[in-house]
Amino acid sequence: MPPEAPATRRFFREAIARALREEMRRDPSLLLLGQDIGAFGGPYRDFEGLLAEFGPARVRDTPVAEAAMVGLGVGAAAAGARTLVAITYMDFLMPALDPLVNYAAKLRFKTAGQLAAPVVVKTTAGAKGQGVAHSQCLEAWLMNVPGLAVVAPSSPGDAYGLLKTALRAPGPVVFVDHKRLFPMAGPVPDAEAAIPFGLAAIRRAGRDVTLATHGWMTHPTLAAAASLAEAGISAEVVELRSLAPLDIETLAASAARTGALVAVEEGQLPCGVGAEIAFRVRECVPALAVARVGARPVPVSSNPVLEAASLPDAPRIAAAARRLLRPSAGETA
Amino acid sequence: MPPEAPATRRFFREAIARALREEMRRDPSLLLLGQDIGAFGGPYRDFEGLLAEFGPARVRDTPVAEAAMVGLGVGAAAAGARTLVAITYMDFLMPALDPLVNYAAKLRFKTAGQLAAPVVVKTTAGAKGQGVAHSQCLEAWLMNVPGLAVVAPSSPGDAYGLLKTALRAPGPVVFVDHKRLFPMAGPVPDAEAAIPFGLAAIRRAGRDVTLATHGWMTHPTLAAAASLAEAGISAEVVELRSLAPLDIETLAASAARTGALVAVEEGQLPCGVGAEIAFRVRECVPALAVARVGARPVPVSSNPVLEAASLPDAPRIAAAARRLLRPSAGETA
Amino acid sequence: MSDAALLRTMLLCRAVEARLAARPDCGFQLFSAGEEAVAAGLCAVLGPGDQLLCSGRSIAPALARGLDPAAVVAELLGRTGGPCRGRAGRGHLAQPSAGFFGAHAVVAGNLSIAAGVALAFQAAARPGIVAVLFGDGAAGAGALHETLNIAALWQLPLLFVCSNNGWSISTPAAAHLAPARVADLARPFGIPAATVDGTDAPAVRDAAAALAAGIRAGGGPAFLEAVSVRLGPHSTSARESRTRADLAALAARDPIARLSAALGEALAAPLRAAADAAADAAFRTAEASPPATADELDDAA
Amino acid sequence: MSDAALLRTMLLCRAVEARLAARPDCGFQLFSAGEEAVAAGLCAVLGPGDQLLCSGRSIAPALARGLDPAAVVAELLGRTGGPCRGRAGRGHLAQPSAGFFGAHAVVAGNLSIAAGVALAFQAAARPGIVAVLFGDGAAGAGALHETLNIAALWQLPLLFVCSNNGWSISTPAAAHLAPARVADLARPFGIPAATVDGTDAPAVRDAAAALAAGIRAGGGPAFLEAVSVRLGPHSTSARESRTRADLAALAARDPIARLSAALGEALAAPLRAAADAAADAAFRTAEASPPATADELDDAA
Numbered sequence A, B: 001m002p003p004e005a006p007a008t009r010r011f012f013r014e015a016i017a018r019a020l021r022e023e024m025r026r027d028p029s030l031l032l033l034g035q036d037i038g039a040f041g042g043p044y045r046d047f048e049g050l051l052a053e054f055g056p057a058r059v060r061d062t063p064v065a066e067a068a069m070v071g072l073g074v075g076a077a078a079a080g081a082r083t084l085v086a087i088t089y090m091d092f093l094m095p096a097l098d099p100l101v102n103y104a105a106k107l108r109f110k111t112a113g114q115l116a117a118p119v120v121v122k123t124t125a126g127a128k129g130q131g132v133a134h135s136q137c138l139e140a141w142l143m144n145v146p147g148l149a150v151v152a153p154s155s156p157g158d159a160y161g162l163l164k165t166a167l168r169a170p171g172p173v174v175f176v177d178h179k180r181l182f183p184m185a186g187p188v189p190d191a192e193a194a195i196p197f198g199l200a201a202i203r204r205a206g207r208d209v210t211l212a213t214h215g216w217m218t219h220p221t222l223a224a225a226a227s228l229a230e231a232g233i234s235a236e237v238v239e240l241r242s243l244a245p246l247d248i249e250t251l252a253a254s255a256a257r258t259g260a261l262v263a264v265e266e267g268q269l270p271c272g273v274g275a276e277i278a279f280r281v282r283e284c285v286p287a288l289a290v291a292r293v294g295a296r297p298v299p300v301s302s303n304p305v306l307e308a309a310s311l312p313d314a315p316r317i318a319a320a321a322r323r324l325l326r327p328s329a330g331e332t333a
Numbered sequence C, D: 001m002s003d004a005a006l007l008r009t010m011l012l013c014r015a016v017e018a019r020l021a022a023r024p025d026c027g028f029q030l031f032s033a034g035e036e037a038v039a040a041g042l043c044a045v046l047g048p049g050d051q052l053l054c055s056g057r058s059i060a061p062a063l064a065r066g067l068d069p070a071a072v073v074a075e076l077l078g079r080t081g082g083p084c085r086g087r088a089g090r091g092h093l094a095q096p097s098a099g100f101f102g103a104h105a106v107v108a109g110n111l112s113i114a115a116g117v118a119l120a121f122q123a124a125a126r127p128g129i130v131a132v133l134f135g136d137g138a139a140g141a142g143a144l145h146e147t148l149n150i151a152a153l154w155q156l157p158l159l160f161v162c163s164n165n166g167w168s169i170s171t172p173a174a175a176h177l178a179p180a181r182v183a184d185l186a187r188p189f190g191i192p193a194a195t196v197d198g199t200d201a202p203a204v205r206d207a208a209a210a211l212a213a214g215i216r217a218g219g220g221p222a223f224l225e226a227v228s229v230r231l232g233p234h235s236t237s238a239r240e241s242r243t244r245a246d247l248a249a250l251a252a253r254d255p256i257a258r259l260s261a262a263l264g265e266a267l268a269a270p271l272r273a274a275a276d277a278a279a280d281a282a283f284r285t286a287e288a289s290p291p292a293t294a295d296e297l298d299d300a301a
């Protein structure tokens, strides 16, 4: 949204509920499927009020059957409805990858356009005290699949705008939020507004290094930029927002200005988001100093000490930037 | 294997069957689970003879239930057996990622070493006329998961040696073969020999460019190197063999010598194997020309014309190398 | 649909598959020989407002659903005259405008998709029903359980049809499926279920009609198990795993021979000739269609 | 195990959970209050050679299985004195050496793992059985179907135990499960199944004993549904979705009150005091155990 648009401070969950409500009103074919999204309003209350307004035929509580949930959402979308399927945690997307990847992502191509699957799979990534099978970030897997769009907001305003676009997209979209975003509040434009996919946002301008990230990690990355500023390093923070399509132009332009790129993600590094954006940016900016920051190669424990130790945070991000800019300094993360 | 070891020419499937047979004899706890691996001998006959020798209690035909197959294999492995689960095509690994990634890959860490899951998931990647949901290469997803080993041979000898190591590994291993490898024959050492994980192999020495690849793509890549040689370009071909762990030393040493790296894979490029090895090699060899070659971002059709058009082949690999070395030449793939 | 029409449909399926099998360039195919009565009997009760989904064993289902045989053959041969422009082939053949939502080559992968189509029908108050055809092998997959449960809870207009040919590739049902009857799987969910001789086309039609009527009347999902035979090997690339004696016993259950005998050679012979002619014509038309070219890929991104 | 011993076990579970719930640093927990009779009754029939697997609602199952309460509490508090050194917490608590193969917080995720453990037992001709405890929510997952089928085909020594507390978070069983009785899901597979009042610990024990005896005698898998109650909200972070009246009705079915009443206050009172003392001691010991530090991660690669 343009910064001057009138906006009101809303919780992340409220922004999601508003996007859903508006799109449910606009598109009577839109169905919502998910565990505990009806009377309960969703595990994070981001579906609150929707059952009351739209009724149980359009807001459907499902069994714990992620594979079938996504299969139904995809099938209904292919048959003329539009659907949003809520998969509580991204770890539980695994059983549902078959309908999403083997069917939905292929559908438009394989039927030569006779069918398409305008389904939104909304799911929650990342760690917040729930342990090894409730904390993973699988965005990179999804970016690897042609035919899927993948978006990951970091703020209520973007969640609102990106979800609206997702709910109007011609094919499957995975909308990835994060457990730590739900307690957050931030400005959401008062007027109806969708944010197009494929547009990164510069969250902080800087001259010395570009920090690229997405989703929740935007916040520790901004904190890292602030601490770098105290140390006299001017960091630009680029938030990707849309992972597929990827806005390499904005990122490469920033990296070309700063000459250095640190790719930050909460997920695992090998074949991760950072590996991809590093490759793509270097295609545009060959002489670039590049580093990446991500999870340590260990499962994410529910133990708060171990969880924190395994994931990137502002000090580690800042340390990576400092190391990149002054390779001789020999700091450790 | 050292080249001088006495060896006999065997089909790929025979090399696999031999590794299985030897390990079944060595380790009486080893169980094989898979669809049609018993009397039928496996879809590619790579299980032939095993039922006859080891009986139906150890060589078990399963229902078409990939999630449970891997779950059972993992659970039995955790409980003191050793298991190999055959998942016919890698596309069908999707429903089985929950037990593999959410359970097996975490098990040793989360139980502080009380349990581990020495399971081998053997599966077949890649395209050969079977269409959009039977052709995918998902190695990059697996490399993204800490706690999984991933290997991908390109020859009978390596299949034999890597499978033996997989069947002795302390934790979960995904052994990825390829539909196009089964008709191939090649030398397999006469003496029992395992190939350690984490060792890449230089398949052809060269001076001008390093072509890095794995699995079936090794063959088109070698063909590309041969055609480059005719054009006066000396290409070194490094076959990774083991994707996790990754032998960056061998690859970086080659890239340091040649100054140029083309990463070749059959799978999709975004967050792919090439993105990862490019990043890792550049950490060691900063001033490096890098390109990657992979599938076009489209589903892989069963239509032979479309299948061929969507995947890398020797001419495209060679063209990418030429473009990388002579950026002004402006050739197109 | 009359018994003669059922025979006509089955003969067309057989004739098309036989011609395809004879071609060296036929590609990777799964044939329905022996299972035509399931496709014909089921499709006899589906109307234009209904949709059919099936597994990768799709040729007979598509033809029985009434797709233009020339277009089906064009698709199988990778020609742009196919409804999917030769991109999908047998494994993913689809023509939703003709009520054939499509094949999906992932075993059991179409079950929840079909339930989704039924959900869209229900949500839009569309009158049709959705039928999903799958094999006994698919019955061991968790997708069936999840889909039965949701279809029952939500009373979706969905007809589950299992062509139980007794085999999942080389594995006999006794080794891959504990229940003696696949239809028993529907019962805990309160879903009406029937088992019928799947080599008896009129019997399949009548059983399907009864169940479909219940669905159309708002009774929610139903389940039909048709006990069929697979006369040939699993696929064009699979070895035949059954003995000669087994195969001879199966051949005696050929649904086409059975209905031909019932209707009499005087009626069957001209139908056979017509089917052969229709199949020949379909191949001629299909071969005149241009093969797909790499340009198709430009449409994918 | 005597009825008094069942009560002792249940009281210990309740006392430990109550103390945990009272701590501000308790983390994300799922409690078993109301379902202790299922854990206690089931574990009463498991011997040292058996293994138990369960869902993320693991505290009562672990304690009922006889794990050292101090070690369990240490694990829950993230201390290195836990069997998993504080890495696993409630969601993945495990101590296989004590017959507790472990919790797994993915709903239905432990079913096929448990069947694998049973397969290892069978393959090694080990005499024990494996029990897997899961909720009604897990019964809608395909994993149950696939595992029932394979367990039946291979006659695995596996006892399926569903603690049907009627809820999957906020969703009542009527909205997430079509079958009226979860145990009915086992019947098509020919698996012996029983439904028992899960708030009656001796009844659970006796039903489990009968089914376990069948498994030990080589009869293959069995299925026990225990109709239980969840007295509190789904988790420490979930809102309570039920009305006060609902909760009051559930409280009347408290398995501990029920067995206490049956055995009489004279017997129950000292057991309660002993459980409280044991729980206090467990917390004291656990708190003396050093918290896990980041060094644990060095062991992961």
Ligand SMILES: Cc1ncc(C[n+]2csc(CCOP(=O)(O)OP(=O)(O)O)c2C)c(N)n1
Binding pocket: B035, B064, B066, B088, B092, C055, C057, C105, C106, C107, C108, C134, C135, C136, C137, C138, C139, C165, C167, C168, C169, C230, C234
């Ligand atoms: C998920 C999955 N696993 C395995 C396969 C390989 N496969 C193709 S057909 C088939 C047999 C399925 O048997 P059934 O469902 O009875 O169908 P039929 O072949 O008898 O028509 C198998 C295992 C697949 N396509 N999908």
Ligand SMILES: Cc1ncc(C[n+]2csc(CCOP(=O)(O)OP(=O)(O)O)c2C)c(N)n1
Binding pocket: A035, A064, A066, A088, A092, D055, D057, D105, D106, D107, D108, D134, D135, D136, D137, D138, D139, D165, D167, D168, D169, D230, D234
């Ligand atoms: C695959 C999966 N989906 C969703 C969840 C979130 N979740 C945690 S517990 C739970 C309820 C499960 O209900 P039930 O099986 O009846 O167990 P109960 O909580 O009643 O003990 C859900 C949906 C999960 N952990 N795993």
Ligand SMILES: [Mg+2]
Binding pocket: C135, C136, C137, C163, C164, C165, C166, C167, C168, C169
């Ligand atoms: Mg079959």
Ligand SMILES: [Mg+2]
Binding pocket: D135, D136, D137, D163, D164, D165, D166, D167, D168, D169
């Ligand atoms: Mg429950």
